[in-house]
Amino acid sequence: MNTAVNYRMLGNSPEFTTLLRSLDIAAATDVAVILLGESGTGKELLARQIHCKSSRADAPFVAINCAALPEGLAESEFFGHAKGAFTGAVSDNPGRISQAEGGTLFLDEVGEMSLDIQAKLLRFLESGEFQPVGSLKQRHANVRLIAATNADLREKVKQGSFREDLYYRLNIVPFHVPPLRERSGDVELLMASITRDLAEQYKLPAPSYTKAAMACLRSHDWPGNVRELRNLCERMLILFSGREIDEGNLPREIRHQHRKQWTFSLPDTGICLEDLEKELLQQALEKADGNQSKAARILGLTRYAFMYRLKKYQLQ
Amino acid sequence: MEIGYLGAFLMGLFGALHCVGMCGSIMGVLTFSLPRETRQHAGRLLGYLGYYNFGRIISYCLAGSLAGAFGSGLLLRVSPQYGHSILLLFATILMVAVGFYLAGWFPGLAHIERAGAPIWRKLEPLGRKLLPVKSPLQALLYGLIWGWLPCGLVYSALFIALGQGSAFQGALFMLLFGLGTLPAVVTTGVFADQIMRIARNPRMRIIAGIALIVFALTGLIVNW
Numbered sequence: 172m173n174t175a176v177n178y179r180m181l182g183n184s185p186e187f188t189t190l191l192r193s194l195d196i197a198a199a200t201d202v203a204v205i206l207l208g209e210s211g212t213g214k215e216l217l218a219r220q221i222h223c224k225s226s227r228a229d230a231p232f233v234a235i236n237c238a239a240l241p242e243g244l245a246e247s248e249f250f251g252h253a254k255g256a257f258t259g260a261v262s263d264n265p266g267r268i269s270q271a272e273g274g275t276l277f278l279d280e281v282g283e284m285s286l287d288i289q290a291k292l293l294r295f296l297e298s299g300e301f302q303p304v305g306s307l308k309q310r311h312a313n314v315r316l317i318a319a320t321n322a323d324l325r326e327k328v329k330q331g332s333f334r335e336d337l338y339y340r341l342n343i344v345p346f347h348v349p350p351l352r353e354r355s356g357d358v359e360l361l362m363a364s365i366t367r368d369l370a371e372q373y374k375l376p377a378p379s380y381t382k383a384a385m386a387c388l389r390s391h392d393w394p395g396n397v398r399e400l401r402n403l404c405e406r407m408l409i410l411f412s413g414r415e416i417d418e419g420n421l422p423r424e425i426r427h428q429h430r431k432q433w434t435f436s437l438p439d440t441g442i443c444l445e446d447l448e449k450e451l452l453q454q455a456l457e458k459a460d461g462n463q464s465k466a467a468r469i470l471g472l473t474r475y476a477f478m479y480r481l482k483k484y485q486l487q
Numbered sequence: 488m489e490i491g492y493l494g495a496f497l498m499g500l501f502g503a504l505h506c507v508g509m510c511g512s513i514m515g516v517l518t519f520s521l522p523r524e525t526r527q528h529a530g531r532l533l534g535y536l537g538y539y540n541f542g543r544i545i546s547y548c549l550a551g552s553l554a555g556a557f558g559s560g561l562l563l564r565v566s567p568q569y570g571h572s573i574l575l576l577f578a579t580i581l582m583v584a585v586g587f588y589l590a591g592w593f594p595g596l597a598h599i600e601r602a603g604a605p606i607w608r609k610l611e612p613l614g615r616k617l618l619p620v621k622s623p624l625q626a627l628l629y630g631l632i633w634g635w636l637p638c639g640l641v642y643s644a645l646f647i648a649l650g651q652g653s654a655f656q657g658a659l660f661m662l663l664f665g666l667g668t669l670p671a672v673v674t675t676g677v678f679a680d681q682i683m684r685i686a687r688n689p690r691m692r693i694i695a696g697i698a699l700i701v702f703a704l705t706g707l708i709v710n711w
Contacts, residue, residue: 200520
């Protein structure tokens with residue numbers, strides 16, 4: 172639970188600044204919004220920013236990760252419980268919705284809620300009322316809802332794992348958070364800023380990146396988005412503090428993606444191309460039980476080209 | 488007037504498909520932040536949507552008249568004889584660039600929106616004071632501010648308005664552009680999901696981009 176803190180969102184790309192401007196407008200209203208985007212794009216930080224810029228900034232911001240709630244405890248976690256409602260309920264628990272009173276309730280991974288909780292949440296969203304577990308009293312809460320998901324909720328509705336009525340209730344104003352690979356120019360900005368912050372935190376001199384390394388990072392797909400970038404910055408800072416990082420120092424998965432998805436991986440020690448070609452020809456012959464036409468087809472060669480190579484390497 | 492008013496309308500119509508991600512969400516926020524009784528009354532809701540967009544288009548016209556006046560002055564100074572041809576070529580190149588932008592082949596065009604960021608920083612706090620909107624006047628005033636929201640597509644249209652020859656024609660060009668954006672922006676406030684799906688379909692965006700490129704090049708050939 173957090174009260175107002177100024178969360179600075181880093182990004183200079185038109186794709187991201189456009190989103191920030193739209194969210195600023197949303198923050199000035201009390202409309203429920205849903206943030207749609209891949210994992211690691213900063214949905215929770217954006218939700219906190221909406222809260223901090225809203226008229227509810229002085230009230231609590233309560234975040235619930237719906238995917239992390241244990242099935243049996245979800246209802247109690249959301250709506251609270253009365254003392255003695257179940258084994259282990261030794262005292263009253265107000266629940267997260269009550270804790271967010273007057274403020275913002277952020278539901279992360281909203282697509283992962285059970286159908287039972289979805290029904291109860293829908294009722295709360297429509298009437299503002301809910302019933303704690305084991306209590307006969309209806310309670311009321313005034314909260315602003317911000318939801319987030321990286322799942323395709325419409326697909327979940329089709330599969331029957333997400334209520335259609337809740338989908339329409341949440342999907343009133345959707346905002347698409349762009350993945351890092353679509354944020355032109357933001358990789359350099361984030362790398363510099365995050366590295367600087369981490370260097371200060373770890374009290375280590377920040378490393379620098381060569382042009383080739385930066386080009387490689389720019390063309391990386393960043394499937395883990397800003398979270399992945401932050402982890403990389405941390406790793407590079409610890410391994411190369413105060414030094415210059417070249418393309419070769421970057422993790423293998425980033426270097427390889429930058430180059431191309433090769434069918435074969437060339438070992439660092441190198442190979443003899445002729446030996447490899449001989450070996451491939453022999454393997455093809457073995458697989459084809461000595462049938463040269465079939466072996467040629469396996470290697471994508473004409474029979475003539477295959478025969479020529481056999482002759483060249485004296486393999487017949 | 489070389490790139491015609493029809494071009495301005497088409498640019499708004501096709502372009503809004505691309506910008507619906509931003510303006511559609513804003514329209515959604517503005518619609519759903521209205522009092523419940525207003526939203527439940529179709530006539531009243533439509534009235535508010537009209538005020539928002541009327542304000543937005545007035546701002547486009549104002550910016551268009553400034554661009555038109557500035558452009559015509561520049562034209563007389565630089566080259567009265569060939570000025571129109573230069574501006575026609577300039578406008579065509581820009582419209583083709585917008586076509587490429589819509590199709591997703593030239594995302595760099597979006598960077599021109601940075602030019603308007605300083606104005607928006609000054610206007611945005613005024614806009615916040617008007618939210619949540621409770622009266623038609625507030626809706627109109629908010630629309631006037633919304634019209635200055637940085638947008639690559641609007642700025643491209645303004646560059647073309649530079650060559651329209653006068654303040655009036657510049658304003659008219661931007662009026663048609665604004666009217667072109669209406670169908671997508673207004674309906675997104677109500678049918679966000681469906682419109683977003685169309686707008687995010689790369690094939691639709693390519694078709695819109697190519698249509699605008701073809702239109703711009705045809706205009707160049709006809710008017711040259």
